[in-house]
Structures are given as C-alpha cells and as structure tokens.
Amino acid sequence: MELDLTPKLPKQVYGGDGGSYFAWCPEELPMLKEGNIGAAKLALEQHGFAVPRYSDSPKVAYVLQGSGTAGIVLPEKEEKVIAIKEGDSIALPFGVVTWWFNSEETELVVLFLGETHKAHKRGQFTDFYLTGSNGIFTGFTTEFVGRAWDLDEGTVKKLVGSQTGKGIVKLDAGFKMPMAKSEDREGFVLNCLEAPLDVDIKDGGRVVVLNTKNLPLVGEVGFGADLVRIDAHSMCSPGFSCDSALQVTYIVAGSGRVQVVGADGKRVLETHIKAGSLFIVPRFFVVSKIADPEGMSWFSIVTTPDPIFTHLAGRTSVWKALSQEVLQAAFKVDPEVEQSFRSKRTSDAIFFPPSN
Numbered sequence: 513m514e515l516d517l518t519p520k521l522p523k524q525v526y527g528g529d530g531g532s533y534f535a536w537c538p539e540e541l542p543m544l545k546e547g548n549i550g551a552a553k554l555a556l557e558q559h560g561f562a563v564p565r566y567s568d569s570p571k572v573a574y575v576l577q578g579s580g581t582a583g584i585v586l587p588e589k590e591e592k593v594i595a596i597k598e599g600d601s602i603a604l605p606f607g608v609v610t611w612w613f614n615s616e617e618t619e620l621v622v623l624f625l626g627e628t629h630k631a632h633k634r635g636q637f638t639d640f641y642l643t644g645s646n647g648i649f650t651g652f653t654t655e656f657v658g659r660a661w662d663l664d665e666g667t668v669k670k671l672v673g674s675q676t677g678k679g680i681v682k683l684d685a686g687f688k689m690p691m692a693k694s695e696d697r698e699g700f701v702l703n704c705l706e707a708p709l710d711v712d713i714k715d716g717g718r719v720v721v722l723n724t725k726n727l728p729l730v731g732e733v734g735f736g737a738d739l740v741r742i743d744a745h746s747m748c749s750p751g752f753s754c755d756s757a758l759q760v761t762y763i764v765a766g767s768g769r770v771q772v773v774g775a776d777g778k779r780v781l782e783t784h785i786k787a788g789s790l791f792i793v794p795r796f797f798v799v800s801k802i803a804d805p806e807g808m809s810w811f812s813i814v815t816t817p818d819p820i821f822t823h824l825a826g827r828t829s830v831w832k833a834l835s836q837e838v839l840q841a842a843f844k845v846d847p848e849v850e851q852s853f854r855s856k857r858t859s860d861a862i863f864f865p866p867s868n
Contacts, residue, residue: 516542517772517781519763519789522553530560530682531614535636536790543792544628544635547758547815551790552637554622556580556614559683563675564611564642570733571626571637572722573602574704574811576764578620581692583611584700592700595692596622599705601722601737603729606630609642613689625760625813627735645678702727704739704811715865717742734815739764741809742801745866750800757815759793766808773798 520541522534535552538545550569553576554562564583573582579597586592587607596602604610604626614620624637632638641647649657654668663671675681683689704720711719722737724730730737735757742748750773753759765787772781774797785791785801785808793799801808832854834842840850 515546515774515780515794517791517793519770519783519785519791521788522551522790525552526679527555528677528680528682529557530677530680531556531562531619533562533679538633538635541635541790541792543758543794546635547760547792547794548628548631548634549758549760549792549815550624550626550628550631550635550637551760551762552624554612554620554624554680556612556620556680557682558614558617559685559687560614560620560680561683561689562610562612562680563644563647563677564609565639565679566607566609566642567604567626567640568631568638569626569628570606570735571604571624572730572733572735572737572813573600573604574623574625574737574739574762575600576621576623578614578618579616580612580614580620581689582613583609583690585609591690592696593690593692594696594700595694596620596701597703599703599739601702601704601727601739602700603722603727603733605729605732613683615689623762623811625737625762625811626733627815639679641679644675644681647675699728710738713865715743716746717748735813737811737813739809739811741807742768742803743807743865744803744805746803746807747866748801750798752796752798753793753814754796758795759799759812759814760790761793761810761812762790763787764809764811766803766806768801768803768808770799770801 520536522536525533525535527533532555536544556562575596575598577598582594582596584592584594585608612622628634628636643649649672654665657668657672658665702722707720707726709718710721718741720739722730763785767786770781770783770785771779772793774780836850840847
C-alpha cells in the first residue's frame with residue numbers, strides 16, 4: 513500500500529463570532545491514523561474565549577500568531593494563568609484542563625500537535641468541554657448535578673442552560689478575565705523565538721529544540737518538538753530520525769520544496785510546501801527541504817521526548833565515518849571521486865546556504 517504523504521491544510525470543525533477550531537482529518541491525511549498523530553488549530557478573534565476543556569491526548573501547543581491568556585490546571589493543582597505570545601510552546605500532558613482568551617485586536621492562533629495512542633479515535637483529538645451546550649453538565653440530570661455540588665434546582669438550571677455557546681464564545685468587551693502572572697510561565701512555557709539557539713548557521717538556519725532539559729513537562733507529554741528557521745534558498749540537510757520516531761511538520765511561515773525518500777531508494781514525496789500546511793515523515797524515511805526566496809520556518813514534533821537525528825551531509829554525517837575503501841566499493845567509484853565526495857561539506861552544519 514502506497515503512503516500518501518501530500519501536505520494538507522486543516523478544515524474548520526466549528527466556530528462563531530469568537531473564533532474557530534480547525535483540525536486535520538485522518539481520511540485526508542492518512543499518516544495521522546497510521547502514526548497515531550493528532551493536529552489541530554485554534555483561532556480566536558478579539559474577546560474570543562475557548563471555554564475550559566480537557567483532551568484525550570497529550571499535546572504540545574505552539575502560538576503561531578498574536579497574544580492572549582491561557583489557563584492551565586494540572587490534575588489536583590491550582591490554576592496557572594499565563595500570558596502567551598507568538599513563539600510560545602506549551603506542553604499539555606494527559607488530564608490537563610485549559611482555557612484560552614484573546615483580548616487583542618490581532619487574531620490569536622494556536623497550533624496543537626500530539627499523539628493519539630490512547631485517544632477515542634486514531635489520528636484525531638477529542639475534547640471534553642466543561643461548559644456550554646455540549647459541556648459535561650448537559651449530560652447529567654438536574655438531580656445528579658444538584659446532589660454533586662449541593663445546589664438547588666433553580667441554580668442548576670442556570671448553570672446548565674445559561675451558556676448556549678459551543679466550544680468558543682465571544683465575551684462582552686468589558687468582561688474582566690483573570691490577570692496573568694509572570695511567575696506562572698515558569699516550567700510551563702518556552703518561547704522558541706527567544707530561547708538560546710541549539711543550532712545557528714550563518715546565512716543558513718537556526719534551531720530551537722524543545723526537550724526535557726528546557727521544558728521538563730515534555731517528559732510527561734512523551735515527545736519532543738523544535739522550531740526550525742532557514743534563510744532564503746538555504747537547504748536543510750537530508751536526515752532521518754534514528755530512534756524510530758515520526759516527524760510531524762507544520763509550515764509556520766514562508767515556503768519551499770521538500771523531498772522524502774523511503775525504502776528501496778524510492779522518492780515518496782516531492783512537492784512545494786507553504787505556510788499553513790502539515791505533513792508527516794514516516795519512521796526512518798529521509799527528508800530534506802530547500803527554502804524559497806523568503807525563507808521558510810516550521811514547527812515539528814518528534815514522537816520521542818529526546819529525539820536523535822542522523823544527517824547524511826556535513827562533517828558528522830555517516831558518510832564521513834565510513835572508510836574510503838567502503839565508500840569506493842559501495843558507490844563503485846575510483847578514489848578521486850570518493851575523495852571529492854568526502855572533502856565537501858566539512859563543517860558541522862546541517863543547513864547549507866546557497867552557493868555563490
């Protein structure tokens with residue numbers, strides 16, 4: 513069976529005046545189901561409020577645009593109210609309850625990527641809302657709600673029936689939401705645009721890796737992530753995950769070309785990618801990208817908390833480690849060609865600027 517790795521855009525699941533929720537569908541992007549991966553996007557207009565909910569999957573959230581406020585409640589912990597902005601990454605383990613609010617004119621857009629091994633539906637997140645027309649209160653009778661919270665019938669009906677919105681609502685402009693606390697960001701958020709760079713190649717590209725060292729909650733989520741930015745016409749070296757992890761990539765900005773090569777040297781994907789699209793690289797497949805004139809950036813999760821990659825170009829590539837005789841025999845070339853191949857790309861770079 514041939515794998516369809518074609519990059520896809522998300523589709524709106526629901527929405528209204530306060531904003532919209534989008535998701536990638538496993539039927540259109542089969543690798544979601546194949547790899548047990550979920551992907552979705554939340555877009556909030558000014559005064560848009562995504563009501564409290566929890567999910568059947570661990571996720572990493574990445575703020576693509578705008579700024580706002582997020583509420584996070586870990587199991588049996590106090591609420592953390594966090595100011596969020598573009599570039600923020602937030603690890604969301606199982607059992608966490610979240611809400612999201614945008615008080616600004618600029619649309620707040622948050623990407624969610626995660627695993628669905630324990631989800632109700634493979635390749636798809638299922639959220640459980642605490643309030644609203646599809647909230648958990650609506651499923652219980654007034655008797656059960658009243659006894660659980662020691663409330664009279666009139667109060668129960670107000671609690672259950674007042675909020676008619678579903679998932680996302682728009683609040684009145686004068687409504688005051690809780691103020692964010694700067695100390696609440698610690699341990700919950702890493703800003704990938706401000707964090708120390710793990711890789712920095714002049715005129716090539718930059719990488720920030722999200723792992724258990726700089727954001728310990730990643731260990732509870734169970735997978736790592738990174739933000740990669742490459743400059744105009746630069747290339748990201750061909751490479752693969754050598755610890756059997758999947759690479760799930762969302763193009764944040766810019767555009768470029770991508771090629772993926774699988775078993776038997778077969779090129780399984782060759783296409784042009786642009787901002788907003790998502791694609792998945794299967795385990796052990798080799799991927800490489802080249803940016804267009806405006807450059808390109810992408811946010812990825814890798815399905816292990818501390819991923820290990822092998823790159824096939826540069827000083828640390830496997831080609832440099834193999835002996836001359838092995839390369840000559842493997843490629844069936846003379847020593848001169850082997851030496852020419854070996855002598856190129858002698859730096860540790862994984863990004864290659866365009867040749868002059």
